[in-house]
Amino acid sequence: MDFMLSKEHEMARALFKEFAEKEVKPLAQEVDETEAFPRGTVEKMAKLGFLGIPVPKEYGGQGCDPLTYAMCVEELSKVCGTTGVIVSAHTSLCCDPIMTYGTEEQKQKYLVPLAKGEKLGAFGLTEPGAGTDAQGQQTKAVLEGDEWVLNGSKCFITNGKEADVYVIFAITGTVEKRGRMQKEISAFIVEKGTPGFTFGTKEKKMGIRGSSTYELIFTDCRIPKDNMLGQQGKGFNIAMHTLDGGRIGIASQALGLAEGALENTIAYVKERKQFGRAIGAFQNTQFQLADMATKVEAAQLLVYKAAMAKATQKVYSVEAAKAKLYAAEVAMEVTTKAVQLHGGYGYIREYDVERMMRDAKITEIYEGTSEVQRMVISGALLK
Amino acid sequence: MKVVVCVKQVPDTAGGVKFNPDGTLDRGAMLTIMNPDDKAGLEAALRLKDQYGAEVTVVTMGLPKAEEVLREAMAMGADKGVLVTDRVLGGADTWATSTTLAGAIRNLEYDLIITGRQAIDGDTAQVGPQISEHLDIPVISYAQDIKIEGDSVVVERQYEDRYHVVKAKMPCLITALSELNEPRYMTPGGIFDAYQKEITVWGRADLKDVDDSNLGLKGSPTKIAKASDKVRKGAGEKVTLDPDESVSYIVDKLKVKHVI
Numbered sequence: 001m002d003f004m005l006s007k008e009h010e011m012a013r014a015l016f017k018e019f020a021e022k023e024v025k026p027l028a029q030e031v032d033e034t035e036a037f038p039r040g041t042v043e044k045m046a047k048l049g050f051l052g053i054p055v056p057k058e059y060g061g062q063g064c065d066p067l068t069y070a071m072c073v074e075e076l077s078k079v080c081g082t083t084g085v086i087v088s089a090h091t092s093l094c095c096d097p098i099m100t101y102g103t104e105e106q107k108q109k110y111l112v113p114l115a116k117g118e119k120l121g122a123f124g125l126t127e128p129g130a131g132t133d134a135q136g137q138q139t140k141a142v143l144e145g146d147e148w149v150l151n152g153s154k155c156f157i158t159n160g161k162e163a164d165v166y167v168i169f170a171i172t173g174t175v176e177k178r179g180r181m182q183k184e185i186s187a188f189i190v191e192k193g194t195p196g197f198t199f200g201t202k203e204k205k206m207g208i209r210g211s212s213t214y215e216l217i218f219t220d221c222r223i224p225k226d227n228m229l230g231q232q233g234k235g236f237n238i239a240m241h242t243l244d245g246g247r248i249g250i251a252s253q254a255l256g257l258a259e260g261a262l263e264n265t266i267a268y269v270k271e272r273k274q275f276g277r278a279i280g281a282f283q284n285t286q287f288q289l290a291d292m293a294t295k296v297e298a299a300q301l302l303v304y305k306a307a308m309a310k311a312t313q314k315v316y317s318v319e320a321a322k323a324k325l326y327a328a329e330v331a332m333e334v335t336t337k338a339v340q341l342h343g344g345y346g347y348i349r350e351y352d353v354e355r356m357m358r359d360a361k362i363t364e365i366y367e368g369t370s371e372v373q374r375m376v377i378s379g380a381l382l383k
Numbered sequence: 384m385k386v387v388v389c390v391k392q393v394p395d396t397a398g399g400v401k402f403n404p405d406g407t408l409d410r411g412a413m414l415t416i417m418n419p420d421d422k423a424g425l426e427a428a429l430r431l432k433d434q435y436g437a438e439v440t441v442v443t444m445g446l447p448k449a450e451e452v453l454r455e456a457m458a459m460g461a462d463k464g465v466l467v468t469d470r471v472l473g474g475a476d477t478w479a480t481s482t483t484l485a486g487a488i489r490n491l492e493y494d495l496i497i498t499g500r501q502a503i504d505g506d507t508a509q510v511g512p513q514i515s516e517h518l519d520i521p522v523i524s525y526a527q528d529i530k531i532e533g534d535s536v537v538v539e540r541q542y543e544d545r546y547h548v549v550k551a552k553m554p555c556l557i558t559a560l561s562e563l564n565e566p567r568y569m570t571p572g573g574i575f576d577a578y579q580k581e582i583t584v585w586g587r588a589d590l591k592d593v594d595d596s597n598l599g600l601k602g603s604p605t606k607i608a609k610a611s612d613k614v615r616k617g618a619g620e621k622v623t624l625d626p627d628e629s630v631s632y633i634v635d636k637l638k639v640k641h642v643i
Contacts, residue, residue, distance in 0.1 A: 008578045011454065015569045049570045062572030072571070 016075035028080035031210035046117020055115035077256025081359030082210035088249030094121025101230035122163035124154035141170035150218040160214025185235035196221030207358035247324040254331035254363035261338035325373035328363035406607035420499025424559035457577035458569035469586035474600030481513030486590030511558035
């Protein structure tokens with residue numbers, strides 16, 4: 001067993017870190033304050049291939065492994081949680097299912113421009129009545145001739161209005177399962193600009209405020225028959241498998257937020273003086289930092305392990321669930337402690353830890369709440 | 384068109400500096416980066432590659448660890464990397480370094496050689512021009528802009544308050560300023576590709592037309608009397624005064640310390 005990163009991974013991390021420090025960090029506060037989607041940063045990342053890191057080269061990607069991708073989201077999130085989730089949602093939730101379930105034509109038409117960053121991707125599963133209960137879908141797709149007609153709405157969609165390509169889930173019928181009638185769910189690729197596809201309200205959020213979170217509305221939205229992703233009726237499986245990968249992205253985002261908060265706090269406690277001493281000289285501070293650093297490293301090991309599992313295993317649900325559960329809870333704990341160690345200044349928006357604490361909360365909620373992760377983990381234990 | 388770029392792995396000045404007992408830098412013990420002027424030179428070469436389809440070969444002399452800067456250069460887009468490393472080449476000053484690099488470059492085809500103006504660890508600005516002397520080709524130093532015109536290069540050579548436009552027939556050597564351009568980032572895929580590529584490693588025996596008396600510490604006329612890291616100063620004293628008061632305040636201080 002070897003816990004050393006390869007030289008390639010080390011160099012990739014140095015690249016992501018340099019980019020994050022130079023291009024992302026200077027904008028983080030403004031992006032949060034103004035809730036402005038960082039389009040310029042996305043264009044820069046597209047040029048450098050950051051929007052197609054795990055996509056094979058023949059489909060316009062960088063051909064790197066999931067660990068390299070995870071480190072990219074981690075380093076971006078260290079300085080800006082918004083930028084981290086833009087890359088994560090695009091890559092894990094849109095590129096990945098098209099790469100895994102798409103036909104060759106779909107890959108050429110959608111995956112190539114997505115991986116090159118010419119187009120941005122999003123994923124629509126959640127509905128007002130279907131959160132953790134993903135089976136509670138109401139959006140319907142009916143086949144009329146050569147077209148599917150979509151009706152319904154999706155909510156809390158990351159990259160909502162900024163994306164160009166959407167992976168959307170809808171009911172295509174009912175099937176009998178163990179004597180009960182169940183909804184048959186299928187996945188579709190929908191392009192922005194398709195008549196009948198509009199946007200609802202923009203959500204005003206606690207954190208990751210620069211990420212574009214919208215309601216998607218489908219009113220007699222007609223898409224070509226060929227835009228079904230994967231087999232009819234396999235939508236639920238596609239969604240769950242996609243979310244396994246997505247959880248590694250969000251776990252990386254959570255990890256980055258925790259690391260960023262820890263780094264900020266270490267610098268702060270060396271400078272901030274109370275009672276004639278730097279507050280880092282007090283044992284309370286030292287012990288807090290020790291606990292924070294230990295948990296951050298444990299989270300990093302789980303996240304990297306899950307990323308490696310995605311590279312080498314067919315099924316990695318439990319690894320992904322553990323990584324997301326732990327990293328998200330560590331992110332919340334560490335950012336909260338970071339604010340506490342900053343004292344009053346930590347509550348002021350001028351200091352990055354204030355934003356990081358708000359950004360961290362969502363990692364315990366989206367792409368499966370911490371409770372869902374516990375269900376996945378315990379489900380495998382008691383199988 | 385073939386371009387050779389000389390790069391140096393230098394200590395990251397943000398990471399602290401360590402010395403060997405003989406006063407030379409303990410390069411193995413320090414965090415390192417690609418020298419900024421050299422990186423600008425590499426970017427200039429990569430732009431020639433983008434524009435004219437030039438083949439870019441990067442050459443470095445250093446410890447085996449210096450391979451890292453070659454990988455970085457290839458991850459940015461350079462085609463080939465040559466590492467010149469040998470125990471007998473260690474402790475080289477600018478003369479021995481330029482002799483070594485010229486000996487390596489004699490094995491390569493080139494229309495243009497680009498080096499950085501100077502390295503942030505030595506700050507001599509001598510190696511580039513010395514290589515051109517060894518190879519008997521023209522040199523244009525302090526380049527702030529490079530253009531190709533037929534078989535010549537047209538370079539803006541920077542001065543403090545102006546620049547000269549200098550034209551030279553290739554092959555020639557140019558030394559680049561970090562102001563020349565904004566070097567591109569590597570790409571993630573480029574990094575993994577760079578590690579798949581072969582790097583040419585040359586030792587003393589591979590150097591062409593060089594004499595042992597001009598190599599390594601023994602071949603270096605420069606002797607370092609003393610080297611030291613920046614002396615850390617205290618926080619100093621901060622006072623807020625208007626300009627007139629501050630002049631008399633400083634003059635008084637200097638008198639007390641017998642400086643004036």
